Amino acid sequence: MELHAAIEELHDRCAIYTSAPIAARLLDLIGWTSNADLSQAVLLEPCAGEGSILLEGVRRLLYSFRSHGRIPSFGDLEPRIRSFELHPVAVATVRRLLRKLLIEESISPQFADQLVLEWVCERDFLLENPGRATHVAANPPYVRWKNVPAILASVYRENLPSVSTRGDLSVAFLNKMQEWASEGGSIAALTSDRWMFAQYGEAFLQDTKSRGWTITVADERPSDPFLKTVGAYSAIVLLTPSGSSAHQQSSNKREKAQAMQRDLLSRHGSLQEAGCTVRVGPALGAGRTFILDPEDISEVEDELVRPFLERKDLVGLAVDTARLRVIVPYDRQGALIDPLRWPGFRAWFNRRREVLSQRSQFREREQYWRTIDAVPALWSIGPKLLMPELCNKPFVTLDRTGGIPAHSIYAIWPGEWPVETLQRVLNSGLLEITAKAEAPALKQGWMRFYKRFLMRTPLPRWSSLSREDREGLSGETPREFERSFEGLFGFAPGTTSLS
Numbered sequence: 283m284e285l286h287a288a289i290e291e292l293h294d295r296c297a298i299y300t301s302a303p304i305a306a307r308l309l310d311l312i313g314w315t316s317n318a319d320l321s322q323a324v325l326l327e328p329c330a331g332e333g334s335i336l337l338e339g340v341r342r343l344l345y346s347f348r349s350h351g352r353i354p355s356f357g358d359l360e361p362r363i364r365s366f367e368l369h370p371v372a373v374a375t376v377r378r379l380l381r382k383l384l385i386e387e388s389i390s391p392q393f394a395d396q397l398v399l400e401w402v403c404e405r406d407f408l409l410e411n412p413g414r415a416t417h418v419a420a421n422p423p424y425v426r427w428k429n430v431p432a433i434l435a436s437v438y439r440e441n442l443p444s445v446s447t448r449g450d451l452s453v454a455f456l457n458k459m460q461e462w463a464s465e466g467g468s469i470a471a472l473t474s475d476r477w478m479f480a481q482y483g484e485a486f487l488q489d490t491k492s493r494g495w496t497i498t499v500a501d502e503r504p505s506d507p508f509l510k511t512v513g514a515y516s517a518i519v520l521l522t523p524s525g526s527s528a529h530q531q532s533s534n535k536r537e538k539a540q541a542m543q544r545d546l547l548s549r550h551g552s553l554q555e556a557g558c559t560v561r562v563g564p565a566l567g568a569g570r571t572f573i574l575d576p577e578d579i580s581e582v583e584d585e586l587v588r589p590f591l592e593r594k595d596l597v598g599l600a601v602d603t604a605r606l607r608v609i610v611p612y613d614r615q616g617a618l619i620d621p622l623r624w625p626g627f628r629a630w631f632n633r634r635r636e637v638l639s640q641r642s643q644f645r646e647r648e649q650y651w652r653t654i655d656a657v658p659a660l661w662s663i664g665p666k667l668l669m670p671e672l673c674n675k676p677f678v679t680l681d682r683t684g685g686i687p688a689h690s691i692y693a694i695w696p697g698e699w700p701v702e703t704l705q706r707v708l709n710s711g712l713l714e715i716t717a718k719a720e721a722p723a724l725k726q727g728w729m730r731f732y733k734r735f736l737m738r739t740p741l742p743r744w745s746s747l748s749r750e751d752r753e754g755l756s757g758e759t760p761r762e763f764e765r766s767f768e769g770l771f772g773f774a775p776g777t778t779s780l781s
């Protein structure tokens with residue numbers, strides 16, 4: 283299915299717009315009101331639809347300026363609103379309605395045209411780099427992952443943290459909204475009441491709490507939440523980050539890290555431009571069914587059994603032997619196998635038919651024995667560097683086992699860099715700069731990496747370095763390494779002073 287057909291299908295499934303009283307309630311709950319001083323605030327509406335929440339938010343913004351005795355300029359207004367919408371027809375509608383509202387509120391047509399273009403972005407919110415929002419109000423899509431069109435689901439799984447790609451798409455939205463609001467913003471969302479009680483909801487709630495957020499159910503069953511009548515129940519939830527005294531300090535560090543990152547990227551380029559490849563470990567599905575413990579004897583053919591690495595295996599500089607193994611229905615060339623030709627594998631999955639076929643992704647399909655993600659040939663190519671998605675000190679471990687990592691671990695193939703030198707360089711501060719500049723702030727120094735942050739880690743191409751620098755970086759003695767590293771990146775290894 284092509285992307286535009288997938289967007290159409292997703293929109294059909296989720297375009298259930300918010301009623302006016304509930305849009306007003308969401309905005310009241312986060313304090314986006316006409317009486318408040320909103321002159322420095324930023325409202326995020328992640329999926330604007332036809333603007334139920336957005337239009338009311340803009341109306342309140344204009345009244346707020348007026349009630350504080352100010353006539354706002356374009357420069358005052360433009361940074362105050364950020365909204366996204368994926369569906370082109372909805373984008374055209376909300377822009378038209380917004381323009382009309384602005385003109386009725388005495389904004390000149392020329393400013394109104396510019397504002398609607400800046401305020402409503404026709405882009406996928408889930409794939410955006412988080413900005414900063416002080417207020418977030420939303421009615422995110424409730425769509426079970428198994429009903430998300432496959433082409434979108436696989437991009438999301440590649441790019442979003444695994445805790446947010448389970449159960450329901452609204453969880454991914456909540457997670458991303460938290461990133462926008464991580465510096466003290468508040469979020470009000472009209473969501474399905476179901477996700478909070480389901481198992482995946484529990485995992486997300488725990489993750490959210492561990493990152494220092496408080497979730498309150500402001501209204502368990504709001505009446506008439508939508509413009510049309512639907513079967514699903516909904517709830518209004520309020521998410522607020524715990525007030526942090528360290529907040530200012532951490533935002534200063536972030537600015538410093540961003541300046542360092544900008545400077546190094548402009549001088550050297552990025553890890554992606556240097557030819558490295560980054561992938562997240564494949565999603566398997568069915569809990570630990572595909573994973574073999576050390577004592578398990580497997581009847582499955584050797585070709586389909588590979589080393590498997592979890593977070594707790596990534597200690598120290600290198601993993602030489604893997605504790606666990608994983609069964610993958612893909613051959614070494616990355617092709618999906620035909621189980622008729624693999625009797626051992628067939629016997630294995632026949633005995634696990636119940637648990638494997640219950641997975642929502644495969645319920646109606648014959649290939650219920652598959653892993654959720656494919657396992658392309660790249661996974662057999664080594665060595666590579668591995669890094670957990672969640673960590674409190676960014677650090678890559680060298681994998682010499684040719685292993686397949688869990689879905690919460692990133693792998694970096696070194697391209698033209700010698701892998702041990704790349705590891706040394708990344709661990710000496712470059713990953714830390716990326717983390718501090720880009721990764722959403724979590725509690726107690728924890729960081730969450732995304733593939734795209736990793737790819738934006740500053741790194742020169744190996745072939746662009748002078749022979750002296752190449753020898754220095756690969757040098758035996760710490761002194762040689764330090765000299766070249768500092769010459770290239772402007773700080774001594776391990777001393778970014780961002781911690």
Ligand SMILES: C[S@@+](CC[C@H](N)C(=O)[O-])C[C@H]1O[C@@H](n2cnc3c(N)ncnc32)[C@H](O)[C@@H]1O
Nearest residue numbers: 298299300329330331334367368369406407421
């Ligand atoms: C439940 S409706 C809510 C619309 C509006 N916020 C409201 O409250 O009336 C969800 C909207 O999200 C849009 N949408 C779905 N996925 C999106 C994404 N990844 N990025 C931006 N918009 C998305 C859909 O096209 C749909 O219009």
